Amino acid sequence: MSFSNLNEKQQEAVNKLDGPILILAGAGSGKTSTMTHRIAHMVESGIDPYRILAVTFTNKAANEMRERVEGLIGSTGGMWIMTFHAMCLRILHMNADRIGYNSNFVIYDTSDQKTLVKKIEKELGISDKEYKPQMLLSVISRCKEKAMGPEEYREVSPESARSKAVYMVYSEYDKRLKENNAMDFDDLLLNCMKLFEADEEVLVKYQQRFRYIMVDEYQDTNHIQYRLVSMLAEEHHNICVVGDDDQCIYQWRGADIRNILDFEKDFPEAQVIRLEQNYRSVGNILAAAHSVIRNNRSRKRKELWTTKEDGEKIRYSRLESDKEEASYIARQIGWLARDGREYSDFAILYRTNAQSRLFEEALSMQGIPYQVLSGMRYYDRKEIKDVMAYMRLVVNPADDLSLLRVINEPKRGVGAKTQDKIAAFARVRQQSMFEALSDPDGEVLETLPGKAFDKVKEMVECITLCRQERENLDVSDIFDELLVKTGYLKSLENDKTLESESRIENLMEFKSVIADYEKSTENSSIDEFMAQLALAAEVDNYDDGQASCTMMTMHSAKGLEFPVVFMPGMEDGLFPGSRAFDDPASMEEERRLCYVGMTRAEELLFLTSAELRMRYGRTDYTRESQFLKEIDSTLMTGDAVYQPRKGTSLGVPTGSRDGYAQKPYKPFDAMKYARMDTHKKSQGASVDLAQGDRVFHKKFGEGLVIESAGSIVTVAFDSVGIKKLARDVAPLEKL
DNA sequence: ACCAATCTGCTTTTT
DNA sequence: GCAGATTGGT
Numbered sequence: 001m002s003f004s005n006l007n008e009k010q011q012e013a014v015n016k017l018d019g020p021i022l023i024l025a026g027a028g029s030g031k032t033s034t035m036t037h038r039i040a041h042m043v044e045s046g047i048d049p050y051r052i053l054a055v056t057f058t059n060k061a062a063n064e065m066r067e068r069v070e071g072l073i074g075s076t077g078g079m080w081i082m083t084f085h086a087m088c089l090r091i092l093h094m095n096a097d098r099i100g101y102n103s104n105f106v107i108y109d110t111s112d113q114k115t116l117v118k119k120i121e122k123e124l125g126i127s128d129k130e131y132k133p134q135m136l137l138s139v140i141s142r143c144k145e146k147a148m149g150p151e152e153y154r155e156v157s158p159e160s161a162r163s164k165a166v167y168m169v170y171s172e173y174d175k176r177l178k179e180n181n182a183m184d185f186d187d188l189l190l191n192c193m194k195l196f197e198a199d200e201e202v203l204v205k206y207q208q209r210f211r212y213i214m215v216d217e218y219q220d221t222n223h224i225q226y227r228l229v230s231m232l233a234e235e236h237h238n239i240c241v242v243g244d245d246d247q248c249i250y251q252w253r254g255a256d257i258r259n260i261l262d263f264e265k266d267f268p269e270a271q272v273i274r275l276e277q278n279y280r281s282v283g284n285i286l287a288a289a290h291s292v293i294r295n296n297r298s299r300k301r302k303e304l305w306t307t308k309e310d311g312e313k314i315r316y317s318r319l320e321s322d323k324e325e326a327s328y329i330a331r332q333i334g335w336l337a338r339d340g341r342e343y344s345d346f347a348i349l350y351r352t353n354a355q356s357r358l359f360e361e362a363l364s365m366q367g368i369p370y371q372v373l374s375g376m377r378y379y380d381r382k383e384i385k386d387v388m389a390y391m392r393l394v395v396n397p398a399d400d401l402s403l404l405r406v407i408n409e410p411k412r413g414v415g416a417k418t419q420d421k422i423a424a425f426a427r428v429r430q431q432s433m434f435e436a437l438s439d440p441d442g443e444v445l446e447t448l449p450g451k452a453f454d455k456v457k458e459m460v461e462c463i464t465l466c467r468q469e470r471e472n473l474d475v476s477d478i479f480d481e482l483l484v485k486t487g488y489l490k491s492l493e494n495d496k497t498l499e500s501e502s503r504i505e506n507l508m509e510f511k512s513v514i515a516d517y518e519k520s521t522e523n524s525s526i527d528e529f530m531a532q533l534a535l536a537a538e539v540d541n542y543d544d545g546q547a548s549c550t551m552m553t554m555h556s557a558k559g560l561e562f563p564v565v566f567m568p569g570m571e572d573g574l575f576p577g578s579r580a581f582d583d584p585a586s587m588e589e590e591r592r593l594c595y596v597g598m599t600r601a602e603e604l605l606f607l608t609s610a611e612l613r614m615r616y617g618r619t620d621y622t623r624e625s626q627f628l629k630e631i632d633s634t635l636m637t638g639d640a641v642y643q644p645r646k647g648t649s650l651g652v653p654t655g656s657r658d659g660y661a662q663k664p665y666k667p668f669d670a671m672k673y674a675r676m677d678t679h680k681k682s683q684g685a686s687v688d689l690a691q692g693d694r695v696f697h698k699k700f701g702e703g704l705v706i707e708s709a710g711s712i713v714t715v716a717f718d719s720v721g722i723k724k725l726a727r728d729v730a731p732l733e734k735l
Numbered sequence: 736a737c738c739a740a741t742c743t744g745c746t747t748t749t750t
Numbered sequence: 751g752c753a754g755a756t757t758g759g760t
Contacts, residue, residue: 058749085750109750129743185750220749253748352746354751408736415736535750555747577746593747616745617751 003037010034013240013273014041017212020233020267022260023242026304027289027599028280028561031242035214036065038240039079040072042212049077053210053232055084057217059536061559062086065216080210084225085185085535088192092183093531095202099195104527105181106396107534111380113137113184116401120172131165140170144186145222145254147193150174180432181398189224196231207235218243218263222254230266237267245300246293249555249593252586261300278304278599280561282311284635285605289598291632296588314605316570316628316638321612326362329566332606333549334366336564343369346549347562349597351575354615355568356551369548373556379533383492383503384510388533390482394466395527397434400426404433410491412455418448438464459486475526476514483507554597565601567594570609571622594627607636689713694735702735 003011010030013023014037025031035054043049056062066081080087089107096103108116117133120126143153150171157163177183183191196203213233215221218241221229233239241263248257264270278286286304293299319325333346348359356372363370378384386409389402396402400423407422408414425444426436436444438460448456462485466478473481483489489507492500517532518524550562569575576590598605613622628641689695693705695715703717716722 083750107750110748188750250748252746354746357751411737413736417736553747555749574746579746590747614751 003041006030006034006037007277009273009275009277010037013275014038016271016273017042017045017047018238020237020263020270021240022218022263022270022272023240023275024272024300024302025242025244025275026278026302027244027247027596028278029275029304030277030279031216031244031275032061032064032068034275035216035242036068036072039065039069039214043073043077047212049075049079051209051211052079052214053087053212054079054081054214055087055216055229056081057083057220058559059083059086061216083535084221084228085188088188088228089531089535091192091202091206092188092195095195095199098199098202099191100178101183101191102181102396102398104396105183106392106399106402106530107188108177108182108184108401109379109534110137111385112182112401115405116176117169117173119401120169120176124168124172126165126169131162131169136166136169139166140173141186142254143170144190145224147190147224147227176400179398180400181396182401186224189228193224193227193231196228203231207232211236211238213239215239215241216243219245219248219257219260220250220255221259223256223259226256226259237269239267245298246296246302246592247558247596249558249589249596251589257298261298274302276302276304278306280602281306281599282308282603284310284313285598285601285603288314288605288631288635289595291635292591292598292627292630293595295630296591298588311603313635313637314607314631316607316636316641317609318624318639319608319610322358322569322610322614323362325568325608325610326358327365328608329359329568329606330362330366330368332566333363333368333564336604337368341564343547343549345563346566347557347560347564347600348549348551348566348568349554349557349600350551350567350569351554351577351593352569353553359551359568363549369546371546371548371550373550373552379536381503381506383506386488387479387483387507387510388530390463390486390488391478391526391530393434393463394470394478394482395530397438397463397467398432400433406486407456407459410487412459413449413452414456418452421447434460434463455487462486470526474518475524475529476511476518478526479511479514554593554600557600558596561600561602563602564604564606565597566606566608567597568608568610569613570607570625570628571613572625573622574613574615575625576627591627689734696733696735 003014006014007030010033013021013034017038023031023034025034039052039054042052054062054065056065062082066076069076069079069081080090082090092099092101092105093103096105114133114137117136118128121128121131121133121136143149148156150167153170154163154167157167177187196206210232213229215229220243229239229241241260243260245257245260248255248260251257264272281289283306286306290303317328319328329348333343336346337343350356350359353374356374360370360372379388386406389399389405392399392402393406404419407419422433422437422444425447426433429436429439429444431439437456439445445453445457445460462482466473466481470478489504492504492507514529517529521528554567572578572581575594576587580587580590607628609622609624609628611622612619614620624642629643631641633641689705689708691705691708694702695705696702697715697717700715700717700720700723703715703723705713706716706722707714714722714724
């Protein structure tokens with residue numbers, strides 16, 4: 001095989017197959033090409049594909065790698081090219097019994113986790129206001145990423161109400177997952193690691209099998225993923241990790257940047273190869289991106305270069321308002337398209353999904369076709385989750401959470417009280433709720449109120465039948481059976497609203513997903529289908545063949561490239577987000593995100609900001625993003641970026657190398673004020689004042705209302721006399 | 736048990 | 751500004 005299309009460094013990486021290697025692959029440096037050629041080279045050198053493992057983060061990356069390897073050598077044979085989670089799922093499926101799970105376990109996604117935590121909080125009498133499910137889950141997830149169980153958590157945490165609450169929820173959460181024969185995403189990794197630790201035999205089997213290991217996006221691995229990889233590579237040390245510390249944008253989710261920074265410590269004999277030639281962007285874009293990222297302290301030395309021409313300068317515009325910003329970008333796209341660009345050449349990359357709305361409006365106004373990659377997963381839709389819950393029960397009758405989700409969907413007259421009753425019965429009988437209801441003795445079922453009895457019985461029988469026959473039925477048959485016999489479809493049809501119609505459409509779309517699955521798999525089964533589905537994501541649906549421009553967050557844009565990129569909302573408080581100003585580490589992460597965004601652009605890069613922006617329902621003045629100030633001004637045209645005068649009263653010299661160090665200014669936190677707004681509003685509305693009422697004012701003390709007309713209240717205060725107050729604003733309490 | 740009116744509370748996202 | 755959750759009324 002010839003690698004003449006690869007540069008020297010890339011060839012070096014491709015040719016060194018043995019021993020640990022760290023490939024620092026800058027943005028656009030031909031990373032995937034290098035990795036796929038390296039795999040191809042292994043096979044050409046006579047290495048059995050069965051011995052090769054390549055792990056990625058996303059399905060998309062795994063699919064792309066598989067396709068490209070197939071393109072090079074025709075077949076991927078017995079290699080494993082898959083995500084961390086898929087790998088663990090596969091290993092656990094074959095060995096579930098060894099860690100006390102039944103191999104038909106189901107996977108709980110984020111919203112299942114949230115439902116479960118809320119339920120637990122309620123049962124334990126913990127306020128879900130004080131301890132937000134999301135916050136608890138992120139603590140739990142952080143623990144699991146470090147392989148820290150609830151007991152260990154308790155030991156290392158300070159004695160506080162908070163850690164006690166976390167401990168109680170965490171331990172109950174874990175217990176419930178196990179009872180329901182379910183795992184969350186972290187468990188897939190964690191349990192796989194536990195399996196390796198507990199069972200030498202299993203570990204050795206995989207160590208011996210995978211003699212060559214590659215890990216993509218190594219900068220985004222968390223501690224458990226790191227451990228898994230280290231364990232597998234322990235024997236032979238043939239491990240090749242590829243990543244770019246400058247593109248680590250998932251630290252907030254547990255990615256541990258130290259994994260890549262410390263690789264050479266972990267494997268002292270490691271060879272480091274830097275891919276620094278960029279094939280994607282013109283010189284000016286590259287230089288501008290570099291002028292931003294160099295402000296980060298914790299990064300490996302690296303500077304991309306290109307043989308491309310400088311290209312045009314980056315264009316920056318400060319617009320009057322967010323609406324103006326959107327219409328400016330739409331106009332630019334219009335002009336460039338008339339100039340011969342394809343619509344698919346354009347991408348609008350923003351910091352938050354909420355920004356997409358204005359662009360959608362502006363683009364459709366100009367008649368420009370677009371596609372939005374939103375955070376909302378297709379599988380998060382209610383109707384899809386409902387039918388999936390039915391399907392899960394077919395696979396795993398121990399899943400109480402799914403049963404609770406659908407027992408009253410469609411309405412069967414089973415309210416909260418009845419649900420509690422069933423749960424209580426099930427607990428006494430040491431069964432899951434579904435098992436209790438379907439028990440042939442009928443004891444639990446018969447306690448249901450009359451009209452609920454028939455309907456629930458019908459549902460239970462339908463699911464039981466599907467379960468018994470699931471070996472003989474196609475997945476789509478089970479789907480039909482469930483939709484019809486449970487009455488779910490009928491209740492949607494009877495609804496006759498626009499919403500229910502679109503729900504039916506979504507269900508039909510889901511059926512075509514099932515049909516696709518059946519076609520693509522020889523031995524299709526509902527068990528396997530459910531497992532695959534849990535690991536599928538929406539971003540996989542991005543279609544680059546479409547003749548439309550694309551909008552998405554900068555996060556989702558990682559790994560993609562576009563000839564023309566727009567980055568709107570370059571404002572302190574939005575990008576970088578206001579929280580970044582409290583913490584240098586997260587400011588650095590925002591900066592990496594900015595770098596990722598900018599390096600998506602091949603030829604043209606537009607940055608914009610708006611003087612006035614509406615956020616959380618209020619309009620505020622904004623300040624230009626500090627990232628704009630970091631960009632080498634000789635590389636930009638358009639509006640000048642406002643630069644504060646040197647040596648201002650605060651005495652902080654400008655031109656400091658780290659952006660955050662020179663920043664005495666904390667951007668306006670729109671969210672904080674939006675919250676205050678709603679509280680005020682609700683307070684004002686609740687105070688219904690009439691003449692003669694006694695009131696209390698924080699500053700003026702007690703008084704008597706002498707007139708209440710429209711928005712003005714006149715009060716005679718005992719100590720300070722008569723005052724006229726605006727009723728919606730004044731902090732008045734009725735006594 | 737169910738529905739509608741009000742209130743709340745908000746990044747980023749993959750698996 | 752908007753969606754999801756909660757409350758209060760039937």
